[in-house]
Amino acid sequence: MTLDAAVHTESLTKRYGNVAAVNGVNLTIPQGVAFGYLGPNGAGKTTLIRMLLGLTPATSGRMWLLGEEIPKHRAVALAQVGAIVEEPRFYPYLTGLENLLIASAVRGPESKGRIKQTLDRVGLSEVGNSKVSTYSLGMRQRLGIARCLLNDPKLLVLDEPMNGLDPAGILEFRLLIRSLVDEGRTVVISSHLLDEVEKTCDAIAIVDHGQVVRQGTLAEVTGIHEGVVILEVNPVERALEILGGLTQVISVEVIARNELKVSLNQTTKISKLNQILVRAGVEVERLEPKKATLEDEFLAVTSNMGIK
Amino acid sequence: MALWFLVNMVRAEVLKLRKSKSLLITALLFSVGIVVIYYGVLEILHLSSPAAHGPAGGTANFNQATDLMLFIGAAGAILVGARAGSADVSTGVFRDQVSTGRSRLALFGVRILGGLVFYVPFLLVALAISLAVTYSLNQGLANPTTRDLETAIVAVLITNAFDFLLALGLATVTNSRSVTTGVLLVWTLFLQRLVSTITYLGNWRKLLPSEAENALYAHRGGAFGQSVEEAVITAVFVLIGWVVVMLSVGAIQISKMDA
Numbered sequence: 001m002t003l004d005a006a007v008h009t010e011s012l013t014k015r016y017g018n019v020a021a022v023n024g025v026n027l028t029i030p031q032g033v034a035f036g037y038l039g040p041n042g043a044g045k046t047t048l049i050r051m052l053l054g055l056t057p058a059t060s061g062r063m064w065l066l067g068e069e070i071p072k073h074r075a076v077a078l079a080q081v082g083a084i085v086e087e088p089r090f091y092p093y094l095t096g097l098e099n100l101l102i103a104s105a106v107r108g109p110e111s112k113g114r115i116k117q118t119l120d121r122v123g124l125s126e127v128g129n130s131k132v133s134t135y136s137l138g139m140r141q142r143l144g145i146a147r148c149l150l151n152d153p154k155l156l157v158l159d160e161p162m163n164g165l166d167p168a169g170i171l172e173f174r175l176l177i178r179s180l181v182d183e184g185r186t187v188v189i190s191s192h193l194l195d196e197v198e199k200t201c202d203a204i205a206i207v208d209h210g211q212v213v214r215q216g217t218l219a220e221v222t223g224i225h226e227g228v229v230i231l232e233v234n235p236v237e238r239a240l241e242i243l244g245g246l247t248q249v250i251s252v253e254v255i256a257r258n259e260l261k262v263s264l265n266q267t268t269k270i271s272k273l274n275q276i277l278v279r280a281g282v283e284v285e286r287l288e289p290k291k292a293t294l295e296d297e298f299l300a301v302t303s304n305m306g307i308k
Numbered sequence: 309m310a311l312w313f314l315v316n317m318v319r320a321e322v323l324k325l326r327k328s329k330s331l332l333i334t335a336l337l338f339s340v341g342i343v344v345i346y347y348g349v350l351e352i353l354h355l356s357s358p359a360a361h362g363p364a365g366g367t368a369n370f371n372q373a374t375d376l377m378l379f380i381g382a383a384g385a386i387l388v389g390a391r392a393g394s395a396d397v398s399t400g401v402f403r404d405q406v407s408t409g410r411s412r413l414a415l416f417g418v419r420i421l422g423g424l425v426f427y428v429p430f431l432l433v434a435l436a437i438s439l440a441v442t443y444s445l446n447q448g449l450a451n452p453t454t455r456d457l458e459t460a461i462v463a464v465l466i467t468n469a470f471d472f473l474l475a476l477g478l479a480t481v482t483n484s485r486s487v488t489t490g491v492l493l494v495w496t497l498f499l500q501r502l503v504s505t506i507t508y509l510g511n512w513r514k515l516l517p518s519e520a521e522n523a524l525y526a527h528r529g530g531a532f533g534q535s536v537e538e539a540v541i542t543a544v545f546v547l548i549g550w551v552v553v554m555l556s557v558g559a560i561q562i563s564k565m566d567a
Contacts, residue, residue, distance in 0.1 A: 053407040055567040078409025085407065089400025094327050102401075105320035106408050106415075109312055147404065 004067065006031045006155050006186035007052065012061035014047050014210075021047040023210035024061065029188060029203070031066075031154070034181045036197035037190040038294075039207035040302050045190045046086060048207070049159055053083050066154055079108075082153035084161060088144025092133035096124055096143050099132055103147045111150040118146040123172070137164030145176065156180065159190045174200045198294040208302040222297050229270055231260045231277075232286035239282045246276065261290075314418070321422020324395060331391050338384025339430035340437065342376050347441045366449030367456065370442040374460040377434055378467050378521070382496055385427060385468040389475025390488040392423035393558065397483040406567040416480065416562045420555070423472055431468055435461055463525035470517065470547050471496060477554030481561045504535040514538045520546040 007029040014022040022044040029035045039045045050056045052063060054074045063070045068077035090099045097115065104111035119125050122142040127135070135143065141164055148156050162170050177187050177200050191197050197204060198218065205215035214221050233239040236258050243252045243260070248268035253261045264273065270289055277284050325331055350364035396402035396415070405415055443451060452460070471492070479488040500518045503509070513519055513536045520543035538546075 050566070054409070055403060055406055075409040075411070078407060081407070081409075083404075083407045085403055087400075089403065091324060091327075091395070091399055091401060093329070094324070098323060098327065102320040102323060103404065105313075105316035106405050106410050112316075151408070 004031060005029060005064070006033075006035075006066060007188065008064045009048075009052075010062045012048065012051065012063055013059045014044075014051055014056070015059045020210050022051065022058075025207070025210070025212050027205055027212055027215065029186065029205075031186050032181065032184055033202040034177050034187045034189065034200050036201035036204040037188055037207065038192070038194065038197060038204055038298060041192070043207045043302070044210040045207055046159055047210075049083070049085055049157055049188075049190060053081070053085065053157065054078065055085065079151065080154045081157060082148025082151060082155070083157040083159075084141075084144045084148060085157075085159050087137075087160070087163065088140050088147065090132040090140065090143065093131060095129050095131055096135070096146075097128040099143065100147060100150065104150050107151045110152070114150050114152065118149045121149065122146045122176070138166060138169045141165060141173075142169075145173075154185055156185060156187045157190075158187065160192070161189060162191060162193050162196055170196060194293075194295045194298055204294070206298055206301055213301045214297065218294065222294055227264050227268070227270075228290040229262045229264060229273065230255070230286070230288040230290055231262055231284065232258050233260060233277065234258055234283045234285065236260065238280065239277060242277060242280045242282065246273075248273070258285075313414075314421075317414075317418040318421045318425055321392065321418050322426050325388065325392060325422065325426040328391065331388065334387050335384050335427055335430050338380050338387070339377065339427075339434045342380045343373055343434045343437050346373055346376055347437070347445075351441075351445060363445050363447040363449060365442045365444060365446030365451075367442075367452045368449075370438060370452050370456070370460070373438045373442075374464060374525075377431065377438070377464045378525070379497070381431060381434070381464065381468045382471040383493060384430070385471035386475040386492045386496065387489055388423055388427045389472040390479045390485045390492070392419045392426075392472075393476035393479025394483050394485045394488065398485065403567045412562050413559055416559055419480075420473065420476060423476060424469065427468065427472060428465065431464055435464060459525055463521070466524060466547070467521050470521070470551060473551045474517075474554050477551075477556075477558035480558030507535075511536060514542060515546055515549075517547060517550055519543075 005028050007027060009025050009027045012022055012025045012027075013020060025044075025048060027048075037045055037048075047056070051058045052065060052070060054071055057071070065077040066080055070077055091102070094102070096119065100115045100119065101112070104115060116125070119128050122145050124139065124142055124146065127139065132140065132143065141161060145158070145161070148158070162173055165173055174196065177189070180187050181202075189197060189201060201218065203215075203217045204221055205212050206221070207213065231239065236254065239260060240252060240254075243249050243262060248264055250263040250265055255261045262273070264270070270287060274284055274287055347364045347369070350361070350369060353361040354363050396405060396419075402415075406412060439457070475488055475492050478492060479485060482488050496517070500516045504513050504516050504519055506513070519536055519538055523538035523540060523543035
């Protein structure tokens with residue numbers, strides 16, 4: 001195993017009867033990064049998190065948090081972890097402050113001293129004395145983050161943390177996550193908001209049908225997909241003829257008058273393509289590399305969108 | 309450090325229960341409230357017609373007030389136990405508590421202590437009011453003996469604590485306050501008293517908590533007398549047995565359940 005990994009799993013499996021919610025997952029999350037854990041609904045994201053946090057036992061396989069094996073050294077490991085699973089829940093008839101006071105009692109003496117500081121950090125100081133039942137979903141999400149920070153965790157595991165946040169809240173949240181990572185913490189975000197994960201995270205894993213189908217840095221994962229180039233050419237028929245004869249070209253699609261979408265393999269330089277077309281008498285009026293997005297990759301490797 | 313956790317987690321439990329207005333009012337009404345109402349009505353009747361109604365103090369009224377604390381107080385204890393046993397899971401906070409790495413059994417243990425710390429003061433206040441009225445408004449009526457007082461205090465505390473623990477254990481299994489309250493109110497206040505009248509069951513009726521509780525306080529002469537003679541030591545073991553079984557089932561459930 002990787003001792004310095006924030007999270008490491010080996011053949012981790014969770015079965016409910018005949019259904020494998022998590023199926024032999026091998027996952028390594030390095031320390032000090034924002035890590036996106038992506039997958040369609042029902043892919044097994046939350047189940048994996050629940051196993052890591054000791055909320056449900058694994059059927060088989062092994063797992064480590066911050067180098068401590070779970071469940072053997074669960075107490076030691078989880079004392080360094082802050083987590084929100086599914087959605088943050090509180091006693092609705094208590095104030096935000098009282099909820100954190102109760103949460104600090106479970107965590108330890110130092111946690112009590114951090115209550116005010118964590119409320120400040122998530123921007124809830126002014127409503128700390130209001131009952132949680134009056135909070136919006138976004139405010140409860142932020143209170144959940146405050147609760148996570150009470151024990152000054154090395155690792156934060158946040159399940160769909162951007163649910164219910166408005167655009168300004170999402171931006172604040174993104175900045176908060178980056179500031180937590182800058183402090184040396186690891187933040188694992190399970191989410192279906194691909195655009196936000198792409199903007200926030202350094203590395204990702206994509207899970208589908210209980211299995212990790214891609215993992216690595218964002219550049220590594222999106223880079224696996226072939227490059228795409230948008231060309232504006234004249235005459236388009238001559239360009240199609242030339243491109244169709246090139247081995248470097250995977251596919252060509254006419255997307256508008258004189259506009260082609262060309263998929264190239266990784267080794268092909270775009271300048272080379274330009275050179276070939278110009279030498280063949282094709283006027284290249286526009287050449288725009290279109291990099292594969294996380295969404296492209298996600299849709300390509302997950303199966304329940306019917307695209308694979 | 310262990311003491312810090314114990315003290316602060318029990319405080320947190322009490323805060324959770326104390327801040328629930330509905331529970332606070334119910335606990336107050338079913339303990340202190342019922343005693344205040346009982347003596348209040350007696351004293352008003354006495355003041356309005358001294359010839360027809362005696363004073364609120366004295367042994368007989370004290371015994372009646374103790375019966376109320378045993379009977380109505382039990383309902384209060386069940387409501388508090390059901391709340392203490394199910395609140396964390398029903399609100400979803402239990403998941404957060406478990407994800408801190410804290411022992412599930414420790415979390416269960418502080419529910420017990422927190423609930424008792426919350427409810428017992430209500431009972432002590434109710435007993436104190438009862439004693440104050442008994443002695444101050446007796447107007448020459450006989451006062452309870454020291455043994456009467458000891459028996460009443462022990463019976464009220466034990467019976468209420470028993471019902472609280474039973475409710476807490478069951479609520480941990482059902483994770484539902486309403487189901488627990490409904491089942492136990494029917495069982496404690498009615499069903500087991502009906503079962504105790506089935507003479508065919510013979511000495512098996514000694515296993516009923518109501519019979520054991522009556523044996524602890526055999527001379528109270530309240531609404532429900534003993535159906536079968538039971539030694540105090542047997543009664544103590546019966547009550548302990550029920551508590552051990554219910555709390556064990558609750559502890560197993562909380563250890564094994566998916567949070």
